Amino acid sequence: MNFILIAVIVLGAIGLIAAFVLYVCSKKFAVYEDPRIAQVSALLPGANCGGCGFPGCSGMADALVKGADAGSLDGLNCPVGGAEVMGPVADLLGMAIANGEPKVAVVRCNGSCEHRPKVAEYAGLRTCSAMNACGAGETACGFGCLGCGDCVAACQFGAIGMNPETGLPEVDEEKCTACGACVKACPRHIIELRKKGPKGRRVYVSCVNKDKGAVSMKACKVSCIGCSKCVKECPFGAITVENNCSYIDPEKCRLCKKCVAVCPTKAIVAVNFPTPKPKPENPEATEAPTNQERKEAQA
Amino acid sequence: MNARTFRIGGIHPEENKLTHEVETKVAPLPKQAIFPLSQHIGAPAKPVVQKGDKVKVGTLIAEAGGFVSAPIYSSVSGTVLKIDTAIDATGYRKPCIIISVEGDEWEESIDRSTKLELVKDHPELTPEEIVGRVKTAGITGMGGAGFPTFIKLTPPPTATAECVIINAVECEPYITADYRLMMEKADEILVGLELLMKAAKVTKGYIGIETNKPKAIDLLSKKSAEVFGGTEYSVEVVPLKQRYPQGGEKQLVDAVIGRQVPAPPAIPVNVGAIVQNVGTAFAVYEAVMKRKPLFERYTTVTGKRLQHPGNYLVRMGTPMQDLIDLCGGMPEGDCKLLAGGPMMGKALTSTEVPVCKGTNSVTLLSDDDARRKEPQPCIRCAKCVGACPMGLEPYLLSKLSELKNWERAEHEDIVSCIECGSCQFTCPAHRPLLDYIRQGKQTVMGIIRSRK
Numbered sequence: 204m205n206f207i208l209i210a211v212i213v214l215g216a217i218g219l220i221a222a223f224v225l226y227v228c229s230k231k232f233a234v235y236e237d238p239r240i241a242q243v244s245a246l247l248p249g250a251n252c253g254g255c256g257f258p259g260c261s262g263m264a265d266a267l268v269k270g271a272d273a274g275s276l277d278g279l280n281c282p283v284g285g286a287e288v289m290g291p292v293a294d295l296l297g298m299a300i301a302n303g304e305p306k307v308a309v310v311r312c313n314g315s316c317e318h319r320p321k322v323a324e325y326a327g328l329r330t331c332s333a334m335n336a337c338g339a340g341e342t343a344c345g346f347g348c349l350g351c352g353d354c355v356a357a358c359q360f361g362a363i364g365m366n367p368e369t370g371l372p373e374v375d376e377e378k379c380t381a382c383g384a385c386v387k388a389c390p391r392h393i394i395e396l397r398k399k400g401p402k403g404r405r406v407y408v409s410c411v412n413k414d415k416g417a418v419s420m421k422a423c424k425v426s427c428i429g430c431s432k433c434v435k436e437c438p439f440g441a442i443t444v445e446n447n448c449s450y451i452d453p454e455k456c457r458l459c460k461k462c463v464a465v466c467p468t469k470a471i472v473a474v475n476f477p478t479p480k481p482k483p484e485n486p487e488a489t490e491a492p493t494n495q496e497r498k499e500a501q502a
Numbered sequence: 503m504n505a506r507t508f509r510i511g512g513i514h515p516e517e518n519k520l521t522h523e524v525e526t527k528v529a530p531l532p533k534q535a536i537f538p539l540s541q542h543i544g545a546p547a548k549p550v551v552q553k554g555d556k557v558k559v560g561t562l563i564a565e566a567g568g569f570v571s572a573p574i575y576s577s578v579s580g581t582v583l584k585i586d587t588a589i590d591a592t593g594y595r596k597p598c599i600i601i602s603v604e605g606d607e608w609e610e611s612i613d614r615s616t617k618l619e620l621v622k623d624h625p626e627l628t629p630e631e632i633v634g635r636v637k638t639a640g641i642t643g644m645g646g647a648g649f650p651t652f653i654k655l656t657p658p659p660t661a662t663a664e665c666v667i668i669n670a671v672e673c674e675p676y677i678t679a680d681y682r683l684m685m686e687k688a689d690e691i692l693v694g695l696e697l698l699m700k701a702a703k704v705t706k707g708y709i710g711i712e713t714n715k716p717k718a719i720d721l722l723s724k725k726s727a728e729v730f731g732g733t734e735y736s737v738e739v740v741p742l743k744q745r746y747p748q749g750g751e752k753q754l755v756d757a758v759i760g761r762q763v764p765a766p767p768a769i770p771v772n773v774g775a776i777v778q779n780v781g782t783a784f785a786v787y788e789a790v791m792k793r794k795p796l797f798e799r800y801t802t803v804t805g806k807r808l809q810h811p812g813n814y815l816v817r818m819g820t821p822m823q824d825l826i827d828l829c830g831g832m833p834e835g836d837c838k839l840l841a842g843g844p845m846m847g848k849a850l851t852s853t854e855v856p857v858c859k860g861t862n863s864v865t866l867l868s869d870d871d872a873r874r875k876e877p878q879p880c881i882r883c884a885k886c887v888g889a890c891p892m893g894l895e896p897y898l899l900s901k902l903s904e905l906k907n908w909e910r911a912e913h914e915d916i917v918s919c920i921e922c923g924s925c926q927f928t929c930p931a932h933r934p935l936l937d938y939i940r941q942g943k944q945t946v947m948g949i950i951r952s953r954k
Contacts, residue, residue: 323851324836326874328937336941338593338851345594414587414595 239271239296240264246292247281252359254282254382271296282306282396283360283380305399306381308363308374312348312393313409313472315369319344319423330356335390343422346412348372348393357388376403398453403475406451406458408433410470413446420468427470433462505713507743508753509762511891513924515746515845517714520804521678526686526813529828531603535578535819536856537563538590538598542642543649544570549599555582560609560795563599566640572650572859573640574599577797577817579607589852591841591861598856601819612794618689619791621696632701632790639789640859641796644781645669645749646842648860651782655701657771664774665706666698667758668783670722671742671749673712674843677863679800680780682813684711684718687784692722692729692737694783697790699735702776707737709780710758712744746845747922751777753891765918781862801825801857805866807833816857822864823853838872840865845923878931886925886935892918896925900935903942912946919943 243264251259257266263281270276276298281288285305293299319342325334331353339345350370355363362378363385365371372385376399386394393411408427412419416428429447441455442462451462451471463473540546545568557563557576564574580603587595608614621627637652657663668691672680684691699707709726711719723739730737740758747753751770752763754777761773770777778786781800788794797818804811809830816825822839826832832853840847841861857864886896894915902911919939926936 326872328934328941330941333937333941336944337849339589339595343851418587418595 237268239268242295243267243292246288246295248283248288250283250359250380250382252283252380252382252384254380254384255280267292267296271298282382285380306396307376307379307399307403307405308381308383308385309395309397309405309407310348310354310372310374310393311395311407311409311411312371313425313470314342314344314347314423315371317369318425319347331388332390344412344419344426345414345422346391346393347410347423347426349391353388353390354385354394357384359384400453400458400475404458404473405453405475406456406460406463406471406473407453408449408451408470409472411448413448415447419447425469428468430467432465432467433471436461436465505741505743506757506760507745508748508756508891510893511889511924512745512747512753513889513927514744515675515927517744518675518804518806519678519681519714520676520806520811521802521813522681522715524678524682524812526682526800526815529814529816529820529825531578531606531817532820532824533603534583534821535576535580535601535603535817536588536598536821536854537574537576537601537819538588538596538856538858539564539567539574540590540596541574541648541818541858541860542572543647544568544572546597547571547574549585551582551585551599553582553584556580557582557601558607558609560612560797562795563601570650570653572642573638573795575640575795575797576601577819578603580604589850589855591848591850591855591858593848593851613792618693621693621700624791627697627700627790629701629703632697632786635790635793636701636786639785639795641782641785641789642859643779644785644799644860644862645779646846646860646862648858651778651786654771654776654778655698657702657776661769661771662774663702663704663771663776665704665708665759665776666695666702667754667770667775667777668695668698668707668709668780669749669751669754669777670709670711670715670718670780671754672715673744673746673748674845674847674863675746676804676865677802677843678804679802679813679862681715681718682802683781683784683800684715684722688721688725689729690787691780691783692726693791694785694787695737696729696735697786698776698778698783704776705735707735708758709737709739710742710748710754711739712742712748714744747891747920747924750891750920750922752920765915796859799857799859799861801861802863802865803829804863805833805837805868806871807835807837807868808866809833816861818858819856821854821856822850825857825864826853826866833866833868836869838867838869840867844871845927846921874934875932877933880933881931883930885928885930889924889928891922891924892920894919896935896939897933899942900933900938903938903945908942908946908949911942912949916943916946917950 244261247260249260255263257263270279321341322343323341325341329351331349331351334340334349340349348371352365354372360378362375363372366373381396410427412426419426420428427448429444431444434442439455439457441452460473463471547564548567549564551563558579561576563576566573580601583600583602585599588598590596633652633655641651642648695707719741726737742757755770755775756762763770763773785796801816802813803825839850890896899916923936
């Protein structure tokens with residue numbers, strides 16, 4: 204009887220002391236976390252892809268709340284969720300929607316097996332980064348896609364797949380969240396995040412070869428040879444040629460497709476445009492001035 | 503013979519020294535010589551000639567582009583055709599100077615006589631003067647890595663050199679260029695060694711030679727006793743057991759003087775040794791005594807399927823195709839072309855790659871020898887651990903780099919890897935260990951650099 208009583212008293216006392224200590228600690232060492240961080244976190248997709256530039260979604264939530272306190276959500280955008288996610292987040296924080304234009308990963312290499320003949324056989328580790336460290340790869344182009352799929356492995360959304368026929372990666376625009384993981388994974392820096400464009404229409408140079416024209420032409424039939432024809436043709440000054448390679452600034456490009464028509468190697472690509480209707484002669488010529496007029500009207 | 507070797511790891515690949523007893527021939531001049539601006543470790547050289555300039559053999563065509571860099575001299579006389587890009591041993595197109603060859607006119611400052619000049623006849627050669635001439639001559643390590651030699655001769659103030667070790671190991675299979683050089687230019691090499699010792703202000707010298715070259719060991723032992731007997735210098739020819747990668751600096755220091763070089767950033771001079779390739783010693787002799795800058799070298803052209811493999815004295819800038827043609831042309835069937843030997847050599851995708859300062863061999867491996875076997879799962883036999891001469895754990899490093907665990911890889915000392923390939927050679931499951939480790943090493947070194 205005594206033993207039982209003593210045990211109950213002792214345990215009860217320990218329990219009380221422990222409870223008191225825990226209570227004191229919880230008050231004394233409490234860390235205040237803004238409840239909004241958890242709320243914002245819940246709204247974010249939770250993919251922890253890092254596409255926003257923060258380590259995971261909670262990092263982003265933290266930055267969003269801090270941004271809201273500082274009075275602006277500029278530069279904070281969830282590329283995965285886009286406006287659908289950022290809208291509710293902005294509402295929660297009582298801010299205007301930070302408007303990020305939707306982007307998509309674009310593979311800037313068109314050197315399929317047919318256009319870019321193999322000159323060597325690579326027997327080492329089948330990753331792009333290993334192949335890149337060994338030399339130019341299996342073709343003579345030292346800039347183009349190596350075809351081992353480091354980008355495919357890096358994509359968490361299953362948005363990139365290798366096309367076995369061309370040996371080039373292809374981006375599924377529906378699934379691509381523009382998180383930029385593939386951009387980082389590509390040792391040749393071929394993949395770029397570009398504006399998705401109206402109805403997914405984009406015009407870009409699908410080549411990053413910086414060799415002189417004759418050399419790059421020999422390595423790949425559809426390489427940019429830096430001839431600058433597109434620069435002269437572009438009415439909006441969107442195209443620049445640097446190191447024998449042309450680049451179209453997506454901010455300035457107005458999708459007139461004039462450059463596509465003049466490119467002698469078909470290195471400039473236009474995607475998601477409706478196929479031209481059965482031939483009224485030069486459709487570009489009629490389309491381009493309207494663009495020009497529109498621009499002038501805007502100015 | 504009581505041969506020494508290094509303490510840990512190592513392998514013994516099949517030697518295949520096909521050209522051991524083939525005397526060196528002088529390779530004919532190329533029609534066009536290509537000089538990549540980056541033939542050494544460090545900053546690329548800066549061109550000092552322009553298109554259309556006339557150059558002679560030994561004319562400076564590019565000056566050092568920084569402290570760790572080396573000038574480049576023309577190996578031919580002719581006209582600068584263009585400064586353009588061409589594929590070099592990295593496999594990529596890199597800036598280079600292309601000269602079209604006309605005649606063979608040498609700069610007058612070069613002494614072309616074969617008279618052996620001795621150090622004692624040249625009292626003007628102070629250590630500083632020697633280092634200066636080595637620097638101006640554009641000499642870089644001739645064993646392959648291509649580190650500018652003058653820097654090695656001026657150790658950092660924290661370290662004191664005690665001896666010079668001549669690396670005449672040539673542990674790579676197939677290559678025999680250093681062996682031929684020793685057999686044919688032994689006197690010059692010993693004068694070169696004396697110059698190196700004088701420049702480094704030491705009196706102790708070693709020449710490390712593997713026991714598969716008994717003639718070279720005998721010849722150099724005899725000659726060095728003659729040359730250095732009764733002088734302030736003491737030179738010892740050290741016979742070494744055949745073991746790859748004994749030609750690695752750190753392994754050689756361990757084998758010859760029994761000291762272990764700590765992990766990077768430590769270098770051999772931190773334990774008192776300056777290691778120079780035997781080809782470098784010869785180049786130093788020519789540069790200092792004959793005022794001849796570095797523009798030609800001994801190169802082995804070899805391969806089991808080549809009709810007449812041989813050793814050649816090659817002007818730098820000569821395309822490898824010319825050398826292969828000299829040996830009976832490209833053999834039938836698939837081949838793997840390597841700049842260097844089968845263990846450390848660099849696979850090339852073009853035969854137009856020129857011979858550079860560090861090209862000790864042009865090796866053509868037959869398809870059967872070169873083809874990799876299908877990798878199997880690791881069976882944890884730890885053979886790679888036993889083979890690693892740096893005491894690393896290759897299976898672990900390769901896995902860490904496959905999993906991109908850079909932090910742990912750094913902790914496991916991935917940057918100590920010398921990329922000798924012993925692990926991959928010994929792996930019974932044919933795993934691409936070095937491929938992964940090399941990738942991891944590069945990434946980790948990048949991370950370490952960005953931290954500074």
